[in-house]
Amino acid sequence: MIKTDGLPMIQIGIIGKTNTGKTTLFNAATLLSAEVSTYPFTTKKPNIGTAYVRTLCVCRELGVKDAPRNSACMDGWRFIPIEIVDLPGLIKGSWSGMGLGDRFLSVASQADALIHVADASGSIDAEGKLTRPGLGNPIMDIYDVEEEIMLWFVKSIAKSVKGIRKKADSGEPLKKSLYRSLAGLKVRPEHIEKALENSSLEKKSVKKWSDKDLNLFAQEIRKLSKPTVIIANKMDMANASTNYERMIEEFKGSFVVPACSEAELALRRAETKGFIRYIPGEEKFQVLNNSELTKEQQWALNYVQERVLTRWVNTGVQFAINMCILKLLGMNTVYPVEDVKKMSDHAGKVLPDAFLIPYHADVRYLAREIHTELEKTMLHAIDARTGLRLPTDYVLKDRDVISIISAARKKRT
Ligand SMILES: Nc1nc2c(ncn2[C@@H]2O[C@H](COP(=O)(O)OP(=O)(O)OP(=O)(O)O)[C@@H](O)[C@H]2O)c(=O)[nH]1
Ligand SMILES: [Mg+2]
Known part of the structure; x- marks a missing residue:
């Protein structure tokens, strides 16, 4: 049974300040080769690709040899495709159109969940330029990006509410009108219901909503319709563990995943070339033929082992994707x-x-x-x-x- 129509594929959007490693993460997850560099704003338009959720396949439990078609099975792990979108870095003022930011935010609003990448090593400054590791502040970066998203949601929802107010006497229930005008942001009826409840606006006429009411409602819609995993990226670098500790303390209500996108990319590419055996998300890899590796490749694999797997168990990339789909979206x-x-x-x-x-x-x-x-x-x-x-x-x-x-x-x- 091939999926021929029905609902579109689940989509994850990758957001964050510039130079935090969004495209590296995207390339690692999709094995595509979108441009990566140390310059700010390398990504100019969204990259779209296929990533996979790793789940325990039923083949072993049922004692059958499977022949996957829409997915892949490796060592009893079923990898199921989803769509992933890498976005250009957000800057202050993105919500109002700065740096084409509002266009990218409208792409992000099509996602079912978001991965917010921050540079835990603190090697980028507030503008996204490389700086001495440790000087950057990933917590402020996360707040800056979050503010842009919030302002964009407030702007979009204010526009919808203005339209609804004009037709408020049509007799259509508020929930229905809101759903109709917010469906483009992939907002579902249950999100609207819960957001109205959480902001105590169920019984208030939309004509009487204050700016504060609107902000509260927009905040709830953002939270409910775009659940977000925070990635503390570049965990291979010095200073990263201190910042990671600060991040989990600061964002207690969120999942903060320690990650090294570059390590995942190195492992997946080495696997594709047949140098190592590695299953995405695994806590180990196995070198297949040491004599074929150059000195640099050996060094890189040692680095991944010592700086990432030994310290952080896995690279975090597959873990974050799984978190989004299986935990936040509850699929x-x-x-x-x-x-x-x-x-x-x-x-x-x-x-x-x-x-x-x-x-x-x-x-x-x-x-x-x-x-x-x-x-x-x-x-x-x-x-x-x-x-x-x-x-x-x-x-x-x-x-x-x-x-x-x-x-x-x-x-x-
Ligand atoms: N040490 C280390 N460097 C990383 C990691 N991930 C990405 N980088 C480096 O960070 C720099 C920026 O990476 P990109 O993937 O281009 O970052 P981006 O967030 O897509 O940047 P923009 O597209 O400009 O917004 C590159 O030099 C990457 O090699 C990581 O896990 N560890
Ligand atoms: Mg990029």
Whole structure:
């Protein structure tokens, strides 16, 4: 079952000050080669690529040899594709259009979650220029970027609210009007509901909203619709651990992941060239043929081992992506199959696809993800592990292997 229509792929946006390592992280996650340099504002327009979420595949538990199609399976880990967008560095005034910032912010607003990269080594100054490591202040950098995002959200939401006020007498419920005008920011109805509740605006007419009300509401929408992981990048460098400690203290309510994007990039590239065996997110790598490595390559791999893996367990890149998708967005994985005995599609491919679905999604949702036509013609589903028949409103569990029975398929069998 190849996903032919249904909902678009989940997207993560990478934001942060210039020179913090956003593109390095993007290249590591996608193995693309977008331009990286020590100059500020190297990235001029967004880069889009495919990254992967690492999940425990069901193949070993079920004792089958799988043949993945929409994803990949390495050593029992299923890597499921998502979209990742690398954005140009944000600067003060981005929200109002400085440095084309508002255009990039509108790209960021299309994401389901954000990764906010900060330079934990403190090697960039407030303008993003390289400085003596330790002089930069990653905590201020995070606040600066966050302020730009907030101001942009306030501006966009104020515009929507102005439009809604004009039509406030049309009789349309406020939640519906807000959803209609904010859907472009990938804001979902449940975000609106919760944001109104958290800012105590459920019962207040939109015509009476003060600027303070609007700010509060915008803040809630930003938090709920763009959950964010903070990356403390460049953890290989001196000073980084002190700043990392400060960051976890300062941003207690957020996930702060220590990372070294450059190490992940080095490991993935060495793996592609066949020098090492490395599974993204792993705590170790294995050199396959030491004699083929140049002195520089040996030095680089030693550096990664000593400065990153030994100190920080893993490079943090895969961990942060997983955090976004599995923890912040609460996605589950599900494996649709056609033949429940072989756990395969009609062509005999075993466990061909793994889909990411929200934790509250039911069988009907999955059918729609596969094809809108299937949603219309479905009768029920079967749990491939137990053979049990499941109703269309059965809420899927993580790692479910499911066969959807439609009128057309029933006729065939
Ligand atoms: N030591 C160290 N350097 C890193 C790391 N990640 C990135 N860098 C370096 O930081 C510099 C900036 O990296 P980029 O990936 O271009 O940063 P960016 O945030 O995309 O920058 P802009 O596109 O200009 O906003 C480059 O010299 C990278 O090699 C890391 O984990 N450790
Ligand atoms: Mg860049």
